[in-house]
Amino acid sequence: MSASALQPAATTYRDAIREALRDALRADPRVFLMGEDVGRYGGSYAVSKGLLEEFGEERIRDTPLSESAFVGAGIGAAIGGLRPIVEIMTCNFSLLALDQIVNNAATLCHMSGGQCPVPVVIRMATGAGRQLAAQHSHSFEGWYAHIPGIRIVAPATLEDARGMLAAALRCPDPVLIFEHVALYNMEGALSDEWPQADIERAKLRRAGRDVALLTYGASLYKCLAAAASLAPLGIEAEVLDLRSLRPLDDAAIFASVRKTRRAVIVDEGWRSGSLSAEISARIMEQCFYDLDAPVGRVCTAEAPIPYPKHLEDAALPQAETVASAVRAMFGK
Amino acid sequence: MSAAPAEIGRERVLERLKAMLRIRRFEDRCAELYGKGFIRGYLHLYNGEEAVGVGVMQALEPDDAVVSTYREHGHALARGVPMNALMAELFGKLAGCSRGRGGSMHIFDVSRRFYGGNAIVGVGIPLAVGLALAQKLRGTRSLAACFFGEGAVAEGEFNESLNLAALWKLPVLFMCENNLYAMGTALDRSESQTDIHLKAAGYRIPSFAVDGMDVLAVEDAARGAAARIRAGGGPEFLELKTYRFRAHSMFDSQLYRTKEEVESWRRRGPLIGFTQKFKERGLMSEDDYLRLEREADQEVDAAVAFAQAADWEPVDQLMRFVYAERGAA
Numbered sequence: 001m002s003a004s005a006l007q008p009a010a011t012t013y014r015d016a017i018r019e020a021l022r023d024a025l026r027a028d029p030r031v032f033l034m035g036e037d038v039g040r041y042g043g044s045y046a047v048s049k050g051l052l053e054e055f056g057e058e059r060i061r062d063t064p065l066s067e068s069a070f071v072g073a074g075i076g077a078a079i080g081g082l083r084p085i086v087e088i089m090t091c092n093f094s095l096l097a098l099d100q101i102v103n104n105a106a107t108l109c110h111m112s113g114g115q116c117p118v119p120v121v122i123r124m125a126t127g128a129g130r131q132l133a134a135q136h137s138h139s140f141e142g143w144y145a146h147i148p149g150i151r152i153v154a155p156a157t158l159e160d161a162r163g164m165l166a167a168a169l170r171c172p173d174p175v176l177i178f179e180h181v182a183l184y185n186m187e188g189a190l191s192d193e194w195p196q197a198d199i200e201r202a203k204l205r206r207a208g209r210d211v212a213l214l215t216y217g218a219s220l221y222k223c224l225a226a227a228a229s230l231a232p233l234g235i236e237a238e239v240l241d242l243r244s245l246r247p248l249d250d251a252a253i254f255a256s257v258r259k260t261r262r263a264v265i266v267d268e269g270w271r272s273g274s275l276s277a278e279i280s281a282r283i284m285e286q287c288f289y290d291l292d293a294p295v296g297r298v299c300t301a302e303a304p305i306p307y308p309k310h311l312e313d314a315a316l317p318q319a320e321t322v323a324s325a326v327r328a329m330f331g332k
Numbered sequence: 333m334s335a336a337p338a339e340i341g342r343e344r345v346l347e348r349l350k351a352m353l354r355i356r357r358f359e360d361r362c363a364e365l366y367g368k369g370f371i372r373g374y375l376h377l378y379n380g381e382e383a384v385g386v387g388v389m390q391a392l393e394p395d396d397a398v399v400s401t402y403r404e405h406g407h408a409l410a411r412g413v414p415m416n417a418l419m420a421e422l423f424g425k426l427a428g429c430s431r432g433r434g435g436s437m438h439i440f441d442v443s444r445r446f447y448g449g450n451a452i453v454g455v456g457i458p459l460a461v462g463l464a465l466a467q468k469l470r471g472t473r474s475l476a477a478c479f480f481g482e483g484a485v486a487e488g489e490f491n492e493s494l495n496l497a498a499l500w501k502l503p504v505l506f507m508c509e510n511n512l513y514a515m516g517t518a519l520d521r522s523e524s525q526t527d528i529h530l531k532a533a534g535y536r537i538p539s540f541a542v543d544g545m546d547v548l549a550v551e552d553a554a555r556g557a558a559a560r561i562r563a564g565g566g567p568e569f570l571e572l573k574t575y576r577f578r579a580h581s582m583f584d585s586q587l588y589r590t591k592e593e594v595e596s597w598r599r600r601g602p603l604i605g606f607t608q609k610f611k612e613r614g615l616m617s618e619d620d621y622l623r624l625e626r627e628a629d630q631e632v633d634a635a636v637a638f639a640q641a642a643d644w645e646p647v648d649q650l651m652r653f654v655y656a657e658r659g660a661a
């Protein structure tokens with residue numbers, strides 16, 4: 001980054017992650033990046049472009065199409081004393097590595113009686129909105145959030161994209177970072193100062209007194225748009241960016257709900273057996289008597305995501321569907 | 333080898349040329365339509381690989397199952413999926429062969445036993461093994477023809493499937509379209525054994541390397557393998573050596589290969605070599621070529637018009653077919 005601290009540089013979410021990778025590779029010789037096409041090709045979303053030239057093939061490692069093998073190798077290398085960052089092109093392909101993530105990364109520390117912590121970082125793209133149809137558009141972070149032993153984060157802003165990687169690398173546990181595909185081109189400013197992101201706490205992105213919109217990832221922007229559209233109706237929506245999906249920041253969630261007495265959870269995952277269901281259950285368990293209305297949810301339609309734009313749009317949560325769920329809550 | 337090479341006459345030459353030209357012109361039009369926004373999402377074109385799809389399909393019967401990848405327009409056309417339904421699918425229209433829900437990567441036409449259009453690398457290979465298992469247990473002579481790229485051979489699913497098919501002597505024709513690059517990764521940067529057919533041999537599957545730029549060589553190899561598979565010989569494997577002329581998907585800067593390399597492969601492309609050879613033998617003329625090209629263009633024009641005029645699936649149908657409709661089958 002060339003900008004001075006006074007004049008934050010305009011940059012993108014993609015570039016913010018690249019800067020974070022570069023910082024990490026410079027700061028710690030144990031860090032390396034591996035994944036499909038991360039080197040020569042520059043990453044399927046161009047995140048690692050230029051890193052091969054700077055850090056060489058030992059540290060920017062192209063892998064064959066072998067998700068189970070290279071994720072497993074990342075776990076092994078982490079146990080062996082390195083700090084691997086493994087990139088999986090999208091979470092859809094991470095299912096080929098599910099065995100390694102769920103049966104190895106998540107269990108080894110506990111099962112070995114604490115002898116085998118697994119400090120691996122696994123990054124992957126998630127989410128829909130680019131008309132890529134059902135095998136390339138799903139959001140599986142909620143599934144992963146079901147698994148004890150791994151940590152799940154979803155940076156929604158440039159600062160978090162830049163800051164969470166370092167925090168993940170400092171963490172002795174396996175951390176999965178979900179980057180929403182709709183965010184890579186998002187522009188914004190980033191100051192020269194190393195952003196302090198932690199990977200456990202939610203962050204309030206808009207304060208309001210009437211309803212709490214609980215969300216993460218790219219849905220954050222839909223919620224902010226919904227909140228803006230509700231303000232003229234006299235409904236002040238608060239928007240809480242969860243950021244960490246495991247562990248969930250219960251304190252922040254409950255504080256928002258107690259303040260506003262109403263909550264709508266907005267999640268690109270499906271509704272059944274989901275992260276949104278979990279959050280709703282926790283609110284019910286802990287804030288039941290603080291609520292003025294049942295908890296609402298806006299999630300993806302329970303169907304595989306289709307290719308044509310009108311159907312994809314209809315399947316996904318949108319600012320308008322969020323706003324109308326809130327309006328319904330207020331009888332407006 | 334069983335099944336002797338079919339005789340080469342003018343009729344066969346023109347048929348193969350026509351089949352390859354239909355694919356080439358279709359794909360070129362798709363690239364244009366993508367630029368204009370009519371086709372969205374990912375679009376993986378088959379230019380350069382036409383001889384493989386066309387050659388292989390000659391050896392298949394209507395009852396055989398075909399499993400393909402996201403680079404499957406050519407396979408679908410050669411299999412007989414109507415161009416109108418294919419183009420409408422790429423437009424995302426209801427008249428598309430998958431109701432427009434799949435798009436370019438998910439062409440399904442079960443009436444022609446065309447089972448996708450699978451966009452997770454390697455995910456179709458076990459599917460083909462299962463289709464073959466069903467065919468064997470049901471006592472048919474049909475086989476399952478399975479296409480995948482050389483990138484897929486690094487996946488566990490490839491290796492697990494080959495072993496299973498060989499162990500159970502299942503009627504699968506495995507076909508690796510080796511176009512040398514998996515996105516930006518060259519074969520020798522992803523495989524310790526770059527002679528892909530030797531991997532299949534490691535599972536004791538009869539396997540052959542074939543010039544995938546020569547439609548007749550592909551056809552002969554596929555006919556031979558299919559005949560032996562139908563006779564109960566178990567799976568066979570063809571490594572079809574080819575090259576993709578265009579980017580992996582619509583956009584990539586192709587930093588992973590040189591322009592000269594692409595040019596040299598274009599010079600020995602499936603249409604050029606074929607045309608030259610059979611013109612020299614007097615089995616076709618330049619006029620034949622131009623006529624077939626024109627006819628292909630007309631067919632593509634009609635398909636585009638059809639797709640443009642077709643309807644969108646109404647939004648209220650979104651939840652249909654998440655589960656099979658009762659009483660529909």
Ligand SMILES: Cc1ncc(C[n+]2csc(CCOP(=O)(O)OP(=O)(O)O)c2C)c(N)n1
Binds near residue numbers: 485
């Ligand atoms: C399991 C999985 N990993 C990664 C991808 C992303 N991807 C799509 S195509 C491709 C390259 C595949 O190359 P190859 O099998 O040789 O087929 P080709 O595209 O050359 O026809 C990759 C890496 C994917 N779709 N599925």
